[in-house]
Amino acid sequence: MAAIALTDTGGKLRRTYIPMLDDMLGGGMPAGASLLFTAMPGVASDVFGYQIIAERMRCDKGTGFIYTNTKTPVEIEHAFQRYGWDLRSFLDSDQGFFIDSISPMMGMPAIGRYVVDDFAESEATVKNAISDIAGGTAVIENIATLLDSIGFDQTLGLIGRLNEEARANDVNMIYMFTRWNYKNVLLERLSDIVDCEVKLFSVEEKVIYRQVFAVTKSNWTETPRTNKIFFEVLEPGGVRVFIPKLLVTGPYNAGKTAFTHAIAADTVSVDRQSYELFPTTVGLDIGHLDYKGFSADVFGTPGQERFDLLLEPLAREAIGAFIVVDSTKPDTFVRAKEMIRMCRTEAIPKVIVANKQDLSGALSPEAIKEKMSLWEDVPIIPVSVVNKEGLNKALDTLFGLMYGV
């Protein structure tokens, strides 16, 4: 089976209308290409397929269908309504239709141009539907149900043949797949038979609190440098990009601004040269960081107590924090703990950046841990910002806590 290449379609790509995804895919999908959304259980996934078909019908006047074995057509229509997309008028005008493979099993009257009573018999029906919508979009929901109903080999064979039919008809296949505990070898085989795979997962500590999508395979573009995008799902609105925020805080003169500049090259600082020997932050530091495929805004707080009123708003919605301390000044550690509390960072992943390790008298991470006596096990990373030492270790540790990578 030949992979879809951009040259096959003369370079013309069709948008997915998922923010950032089109940029990551070089503009969209070639005609006839297939896209697999692999979602960790619990992450919003159906909205991706719905958004593609809804926006294509609305903006491109495209045609399409939804094959469903998990939600009844009525439920899907309600879901579209919640996201703010009008499915009804597309159904009425025959621009879109359902293949209903769920109502018969639920003992309900089937709705849709096609009805499938038995998963194993669905191939001919879906192929017919594909030829009905030449140049259009097909959403198949959900692969997990097929895998566990008709078997792995049968499902993979079916997808392969549907992809061929779709290629002949310039149809984009959009597969929705909830990744329960399937073996890796199956996941790899599934990934092999599609042109593009987008994984949906979450960044979490004990419970999911941010959702991420990532392009993990594309036959027509290079994998982009920043390929992991935080998203949220709005009702109405659908998939929206969320730029995560990292916080840099800590006591006065611990080196927060220098640290922020070191990890985020284009940082802008609101500071002033005071009567003292060094400039001090009186507003904030803002920078942008691209690291290991993730992109994040970095917010540095001032350290002086008279600016404490800025801490809470700066910290709001941060998903990870660096607490910078001066390793030679144990008397400031109490203040560091106070700032952890004021920034409400108790509940988010954080690391303590034990800065100024280049100076004599700098305490070791163990000594700092003992003196700070934190209520939980926060990693303490020895860093010398001036010598650019320990920066990657600090980043790796925080990203490790946030993403489990």
Next chain:
Amino acid sequence: MIPKIRSGIAEFDELTGGLPENTMTLIYGPPKTGKSIFCYQFLCQAMEDDDLCMYLMTDYDLTQLEQQMMAFDWFIHDYILNKRLYVIDTASGSVGALQKETDNMAISFPQNPTDIASKVIQQLQCVHQKAQRFRSVLDSATTLFAFNSPILIIRVLKAYTLRIKMAGGTGIVTYTEGSAEPQIETMLKATADNIVYLGEDELVIEAMAGLKRTKASYQITDKGIVMW
């Protein structure tokens, strides 16, 4: 010493010391032996201990739960109003009734485990912000097996159990014996930490950390499950 929580059935707790905290317990047996009543008592205890409870119901809606519990003089109305009870109702979903969803009242569909999982996660986020420990009930897995490929539901229950335990929950799942193949029942038992069998007139603790297989007689009375 394993930390335990009270089940809501006094004699059960005397016998076992309570349910081990942060574990999942499977309650199974033939139809009509009191598995749901076990859930109600577990919920009553949550109320008494001021624990939050996340309740996934597949065969009745919230109003019916309230009514069924009222028959035993157990009143959960204030507990609901105070948002201590988090409900995922797939019973209303299955008949196509579309109720309004709120923070602590979600509607899902028995044939759509993907949606159930996402509702569970949404509620866990709310629950976790309020408490580090809580209780969970899934009554009953039988309905999920009926609407889906059984092996898929084993995967779903594994993911569910993992999530509940990660977030600090102690849970029970019910299942009607014989509604899936023996092989699936074996897999189902493997997803739970503790296994309690509710037979026609005997209650058997088949598996529980630090406890030998234990039997007791029981009866359903107007005070719920009573054991001796």
